[in-house]
Amino acid sequence: MENYNQTSTDFILLGLFPPSRIGLFLFILIVLIFLMALFGNLSMILLIFLDIHLHKPMYFLLSQLSLIDLNYISTIVPKMAYNFLFGNKSISFIGCGVQSFFFLTLAGAETLLLACMAYDRYVAICFPLHYPIRISRRVCVLMITASWIMGSINSCAHTTYALHIHYCRSRAINHFFCDVPAMLTLACMDTWIYEYTVFVSTILFLLLPFIGIACSYGRVLLAVYHMNSAEGKKKAYSTCSTHLAVVTFYYVPFVYTYLRPRDLRSPTEDKTLAVFYTILTPMLNPVIYSLKNKEVMGALKRVIQRIFSVKV
Numbered sequence: 001m002e003n004y005n006q007t008s009t010d011f012i013l014l015g016l017f018p019p020s021r022i023g024l025f026l027f028i029l030i031v032l033i034f035l036m037a038l039f040g041n042l043s044m045i046l047l048i049f050l051d052i053h054l055h056k057p058m059y060f061l062l063s064q065l066s067l068i069d070l071n072y073i074s075t076i077v078p079k080m081a082y083n084f085l086f087g088n089k090s091i092s093f094i095g096c097g098v099q100s101f102f103f104l105t106l107a108g109a110e111t112l113l114l115a116c117m118a119y120d121r122y123v124a125i126c127f128p129l130h131y132p133i134r135i136s137r138r139v140c141v142l143m144i145t146a147s148w149i150m151g152s153i154n155s156c157a158h159t160t161y162a163l164h165i166h167y168c169r170s171r172a173i174n175h176f177f178c179d180v181p182a183m184l185t186l187a188c189m190d191t192w193i194y195e196y197t198v199f200v201s202t203i204l205f206l207l208l209p210f211i212g213i214a215c216s217y218g219r220v221l222l223a224v225y226h227m228n229s230a231e232g233k234k235k236a237y238s239t240c241s242t243h244l245a246v247v248t249f250y251y252v253p254f255v256y257t258y259l260r261p262r263d264l265r266s267p268t269e270d271k272t273l274a275v276f277y278t279i280l281t282p283m284l285n286p287v288i289y290s291l292k293n294k295e296v297m298g299a300l301k302r303v304i305q306r307i308f309s310v311k312v
Contacts, residue, residue: 009093011183016176016271017084027084030275033283034077040286041066044296051299057140058124059296061117062289064144068113069282072106075099076278080176093163096178101159103177107254107277108151108205114247115209116143118216121243125236126223154201161194174267177278181258182270195262202258210251217244239293246288250281 016030017023044066048054079099083089091099123134162180168188175182181198184191217240224236253273257265290296 010090010171011093011096011178012089012172013080013083013091013176013178014172014174015083015089016080016275023084027081030077030279031081033279034073034081037069037073037279037283037286040283040290041070044286044290045070047296047299047303050303053302054295054299057135057137058117058120060137060140061113061120061144064147065110065113065117065289066286068106068110069285071102072110073279073282075102075106076177091178096173096183097159097163100162100178100180100183101155103278104155104158104180105148105151108154109147110151111205111209111251111254112147112150113144114250115212116147118213118243118247121240122216122220125220151205154205157197158194158201161197165189165191175271175274177274179270179274181262181265182267185262198258202255206251206255206258210247210255213247213251214244242288246281246284249284250277253277 017027045063048059048063048066076099079091120135124131127134158180162183165184165187166189167183167186170186173179173182173186181195184194220240221237224240253276257270257273290300
């Protein structure tokens with residue numbers, strides 16, 4: 001790890017890509033994934049906004065997920081791409097804090113929102129007659145607002161701590177973004193109290209929501225098993241299993257990364273796992289939640305027909 005000028009307050013992000021042809025290939029791949037994520041999530045937001053048939057609680061939550069993912073991946077990849085292209089790996093102290101704040105806020109909001117979406121599907125399938133009452137527009141707004149507020153509070157606590165400790169070692173962060181645990185390896189003080197708060201936050205914002213989601217989908221699959229309609233059963237099984245797979249793809253690397261003690265963590269492994277929940281999942285979410293949904297595909301056709309009819 002390279003040393004950095006101790007008199008500067010800037011950090012250095014060592015990045016994800018090695019300076020080789022393989023690194024260039026990985027960089028191009030990540031940029032393509034980033035563009036796909038931007039296009040997919042922006043399309044979902046616009047589609048849900050434009051088509052009145054999608055003005056339902058389920059799609060209101062989905063539009064918020066796309067909004068979070070759109071900002072989530074934009075917080076990480078542009079700076080990483082700029083550093084790789086121009087060889088300037090530095091990031092200011094304040095810039096590092098801002099990136100960390102938005103990353104933690106968006107990550108926390110997404111983990112809670114995914115739990116809300118699982119609850120929405122649970123009520124829709126297991127209690128369809130109660131759905132309009134339990135999942136009203138007001139309830140959706142409350143769930144979304146609570147997700148953003150709780151994610152922001154958690155982010156404020158961690159970012160404030162990171163910005164107020166003294167760094168006396170190398171300023172080189174062995175990561176591709178300002179991940180607070182990676183930053184704290186540069187601290188010249190005992191950070192065991194913070195490591196305990198990371199453990200608690202991981203339990204509250206990652207492990208418990210994931211357990212709740214797994215239980216919700218488990219209950220849904222059990223209810224689907226007793227359905228009389230073979231076609232409805234097949235559709236529900238496909239939807240639930242696909243959603244659970246992408247949720248697992250997001251939560252498990254996150255939980256595994258942050259629940260491990262510092263002695264068992266390695267920068268290379270942390271960066272590899274971070275790719276799953278910072279880059280790949282924001283690209284997969286709009287694909288998983290749209291291609292398997294006939295209402296979304298129908299809305300897409302209607303919007304395209306409307307656009308072409310206006311042009312004609």
